[in-house]
Amino acid sequence: MSGGTPAPAVRLSEVTKTYQSGAVEVAALRGISLAIPVRSFAMVVGPSGSGKTTLLNLVGCIDKPSTGTVEVCGQRIGELSDNALADFRARTIGFVFQNFNLVPVLSAYENVEYPLLLIGMPAAQRCERTLAMLDAVGLSKQGRQRPNELSGGQKQRVAIARALVKEPGLVLADEPTANLDSETGASIIELMHKVQSRFHTTFVFSTHDPHLMSHADAIFTIRDGQLVDHQEEAAQ
Amino acid sequence: MSLLLKIAFRNILRNRRRSAMTGSAIAVGALAMLVFGAFTTYLFASFQTNLVQRIGHLTVFQKGFFLFGSGNPTAYGIDRYQDVMDLIAGDPVLKPLINVVTPTQSVVGIAGNFEGENDAAKTFIGVGVVPADRDRMRQWNEFGAGRVWPADTRFDAVDPSVGLIGGGIARILGLCAPLKIANCPSPPASATRALVAANAPADPEIGDLVRRDVAVDNPGAVGTMPRLDLLSATANGAPNVVSLRVAGLDPQGIKELDDNYVAMQLGLAQQLVYGRGEHKATGIVIQLKRSEDLRPARARLTALLQQHKLDLEVHDFAELTPFYTQVLGLFGSIFLFIAVIMGVIVLFAVVNTMTMNVMERTNEIGTVRAMGVRRRGIRRQFVVEGAMLGMIGATLGLVLAVIVAAVVNHAGLTWNPPASVNFIPLRLELFGRPALIIGTWLGLVLVATIAALIPANRAAKLPVVDALRHV
Numbered sequence: 292m293s294g295g296t297p298a299p300a301v302r303l304s305e306v307t308k309t310y311q312s313g314a315v316e317v318a319a320l321r322g323i324s325l326a327i328p329v330r331s332f333a334m335v336v337g338p339s340g341s342g343k344t345t346l347l348n349l350v351g352c353i354d355k356p357s358t359g360t361v362e363v364c365g366q367r368i369g370e371l372s373d374n375a376l377a378d379f380r381a382r383t384i385g386f387v388f389q390n391f392n393l394v395p396v397l398s399a400y401e402n403v404e405y406p407l408l409l410i411g412m413p414a415a416q417r418c419e420r421t422l423a424m425l426d427a428v429g430l431s432k433q434g435r436q437r438p439n440e441l442s443g444g445q446k447q448r449v450a451i452a453r454a455l456v457k458e459p460g461l462v463l464a465d466e467p468t469a470n471l472d473s474e475t476g477a478s479i480i481e482l483m484h485k486v487q488s489r490f491h492t493t494f495v496f497s498t499h500d501p502h503l504m505s506h507a508d509a510i511f512t513i514r515d516g517q518l519v520d521h522q523e524e525a526a527q
Numbered sequence: 528m529s530l531l532l533k534i535a536f537r538n539i540l541r542n543r544r545r546s547a548m549t550g551s552a553i554a555v556g557a558l559a560m561l562v563f564g565a566f567t568t569y570l571f572a573s574f575q576t577n578l579v580q581r582i583g584h585l586t587v588f589q590k591g592f593f594l595f596g597s598g599n600p601t602a603y604g605i606d607r608y609q610d611v612m613d614l615i616a617g618d619p620v621l622k623p624l625i626n627v628v629t630p631t632q633s634v635v636g637i638a639g640n641f642e643g644e645n646d647a648a649k650t651f652i653g654v655g656v657v658p659a660d661r662d663r664m665r666q667w668n669e670f671g672a673g674r675v676w677p678a679d680t681r682f683d684a685v686d687p688s689v690g691l692i693g694g695g696i697a698r699i700l701g702l703c704a705p706l707k708i709a710n711c712p713s714p715p716a717s718a719t720r721a722l723v724a725a726n727a728p729a730d731p732e733i734g735d736l737v738r739r740d741v742a743v744d745n746p747g748a749v750g751t752m753p754r755l756d757l758l759s760a761t762a763n764g765a766p767n768v769v770s771l772r773v774a775g776l777d778p779q780g781i782k783e784l785d786d787n788y789v790a791m792q793l794g795l796a797q798q799l800v801y802g803r804g805e806h807k808a809t810g811i812v813i814q815l816k817r818s819e820d821l822r823p824a825r826a827r828l829t830a831l832l833q834q835h836k837l838d839l840e841v842h843d844f845a846e847l848t849p850f851y852t853q854v855l856g857l858f859g860s861i862f863l864f865i866a867v868i869m870g871v872i873v874l875f876a877v878v879n880t881m882t883m884n885v886m887e888r889t890n891e892i893g894t895v896r897a898m899g900v901r902r903r904g905i906r907r908q909f910v911v912e913g914a915m916l917g918m919i920g921a922t923l924g925l926v927l928a929v930i931v932a933a934v935v936n937h938a939g940l941t942w943n944p945p946a947s948v949n950f951i952p953l954r955l956e957l958f959g960r961p962a963l964i965i966g967t968w969l970g971l972v973l974v975a976t977i978a979a980l981i982p983a984n985r986a987a988k989l990p991v992v993d994a995l996r997h998v
Contacts (some may be wrong), residue, residue: 352896353991374901381899388995392894396537401530408530409899453898 294517299367300461300493301328302352306359308345310518319345322359327495328510329460332487334504335361335497337513343497344465346513350495351384351463352376353451364460381409385454387464387483391446393438398448400434406457425454427486444475446483456484462487464496468503480506536911538884539919545880550878550920556869557924557971562931563865564963565955569672572952572959573944574817576673577780578844578851579663583627583814584821585828586847587611590840592809593847596633601762601800604807605630605839612811614835624820626667629660630808632796636759638692638771638789641699646699650791653757653789655796658682664814670959674949681774687795688770691777692755693788694948702773705753757789761802770798779947780910781850785948866967869975873920877978879915885909885986892986893994906980906987913979917972925968932957 307318319342327333327350335343348354349361352368353443361368364383371379385406387393393402403424407417426429428448438446447467454462468476480503487494496503504510512520539546588596592603605611608630615621616628632655639648658679665676682689694711697703703711752772761767771791779785797806815824825841832839845851885892892905932955940953957964 348992351897353995377896377899377901379899380897384899386894386897388894390890392890392995394534394891394895396534396541401533405530405895408900 297329300329301327302362304360306356309357318336319516323466325518329493330491331493331508332426333495334507335511341513342516347463347465347497352380358502378520383460384457385462387454387467388448389466391450395438398435398437402449403452403456428452443471447479461493466498468500531911535915539543549876549880549916553873553920553971554924555968557854557875557921558927559869560866560967561928565932565957567862568956568960569954572670572672577947578848580667582844583812585813585843587811587839587841590838593842608808618831624815624824626816627660627663627814629657629812631810631812632793633809634759634800635797636757639756642754645701651789653788655791655793657793674951687792688772690771690791691775692773693785694776694778695786702753756873759799767802769795769801778849780947873974874883874978879977881909881913881979881982885982889997892989893991896991902987906983909983909986910979914976917975921968922973
């Protein structure tokens with residue numbers, strides 16, 4: 292890293308990940324090295340089975356590499372215990388899932404509030420932050436509704452609010468528009484781009500969606516577990 | 528309400544049918560344990576009341592009587608028993624605890640009915656009591672679980688020869704008709720002869736002795752009450768006979784006792800055992816006001832006797848009636864058996880429900896783990912759910928048990944407790960023992976919590992990536 296250049300949000304060095312499938316060892320990632328700049332809107336693209344989700348799992352600190360090092364927001368994750376990793380995720384990383392993954396028994400408000408409870412934020416501040424975040428994603432009137440009372444787009448907005456409410460250093464989104472119609476998907480992309488600009492958070496997506504890719508600051512193309520292309524400052 | 532409890536409660540409501548089934552299993556378990564426990568409580572109270580009314584809480588004996596005295600009660604008489612009674616009744620520690628202090632005299636011998644055409648005799652087990660003290664003892668009903676007896680006017684203290692006998696001995700000695708006892712057959716004439724032969728004293732001259740002595744001692748003993756002649760050996764070994772006028776029955780709950788039981792006034796029993804010698808007492812019976820004072824009263828009594836260097840020993844009603852302890856043990860074992868069965872049912876029901884919950888919520892587990900919940904947070908979540916399920920089920924069971932107890936207590940049912948001949952109201956003493964309610968409730972909640980630990984551990988150990996991949 293040269294002087295004056297901020298440290299990347301994510302840095303992978305010669306990362307491999309292999310899985311044992313019966314007697315066969317399957318290599319999901321084969322020596323990937325990359326750096327994702329802070330406050331970027333980065334995409335990981337590639338065909339199915341290329342290793343996108345595995346890469347995101349490592350960056351999200353919910354999995355560990357077989358070899359190599361993964362550094363997220365300045366923290367090498369291989370050195371952390373399971374509890375320390377959980378605490379690190381609670382403070383630093385927000386997730387947006389393809390299937391929204393909201394807690395079904397909690398209202399939209401409670402789902403958004405959940406990450407703040409995990410980091411022990413005081414009640415008054417928690418309430419203020421949650422309401423502001425719901426307002427930011429346009430769901431200030433749906434706070435009391437449960438996930439089964441919301442549309443797909445609304446659920447994904449709640450998921451985005453939940454990921455951003457603690458103002459994490461990094462937000463990971465695994466194909467966030469895959470289960471949405473194109474119009475809703477477009478509105479979600481627009482929303483994420485807007486909140487990314489507002490909160491200056493680093494976003495990392497895995498996607499097939501060309502519309503989403505058109506918003507990317509950086510695109511990492513993966514095939515057969517290897518990084519085959521890397522474009523910075525793609526079409527804005 | 529914390530998020531943990533909120534999620535737990537809402538998940539229980541979310542799977543209503545499954546939760547209802549598991550909650551019902553826990554409720555049935557609680558109901559069974561509470562109703563049986565309430566019945567057992569009442570059974571123990573009834574049984575204890577019956578015993579304490581008859582033999583008091585504590586009895587002071589001459590040392591050795593408990594082990595050897597029944598073979599020769601006369602050898603174990605308490606000298607100057609009235610002084611010992613005064614010592615006990617006057618003790619400042621014991622005085623406020625005591626309801627009755629009364630002497631008793633045991634006697635064994637042969638009872639004969641030789642009136643009219645009768646010529647029947649058999650062995651008897653007799654007890655001499657003070658009628659007024661007996662009446663007071665039979666008023667004791669601390670738990671409201673027994674019959675409060677009115678003063679027994681049949682046991683007329685004015686005439687010291689009046690007594691009562693068991694139903695069995697009355698039948699055997701042919702006193703059913705003279706006593707006008709319903710449902711008590713008189714032996715046929717042919718059988719009477721055989722019975723007489725079987726029960727008669729080995730030495731035929733004893734029958735003659737009885738007739739002669741009674742005629743001498745009680746020349747005018749003719750009344751409306753049938754008479755029994757009681758033969759026993761005095762403390763000096765000489766045969767002695769007294770005449771008992773049978774005022775009625777005092778049925779006993781155990782057949783062997785009922786076939787041999789003779790209750791007489793203390794003076795008559797002492798006359799039979801000691802003749803014209805110094806009258807002693809076999810035991811000094813102490814009835815306390817409250818059973819819970821038994822232990823301190825016994826300790827104080829023992830210390831008091833030692834302090835005065837009296838060669839006496841103290842036994843409580845449970846020691847004197849091993850059957851009581853056996854019944855307690857039997858019902859305790861049945862309760863334990865029911866508790867274990869119910870515990871196992873609850874255990875499996877909760878394990879099954881929580882395992883299904885974990886399977887259905889695997890993706891949710893992965894999500895919250897990714898968000899930063901630690902393994903122990905996941906474990907705690909499912910354990911709290913299991914405990915909450917246990918609390919709901921156990922509380923429901925408690926409510927049902929209260930309803931069942933109220934119905935039973937107002938239904939007017941009666942029953943015959945062990946070793947008793949009297950039918951008393953059947954009650955379920957649910958609120959008499961808070962330990963039963965709290966113990967059952969806590970026990971079932973604990974089992975449900977432990978049961979939830981197994982699937983909760985499994986949930987906590989799920990790798991986040993695998994959990995998120997779960998569909």
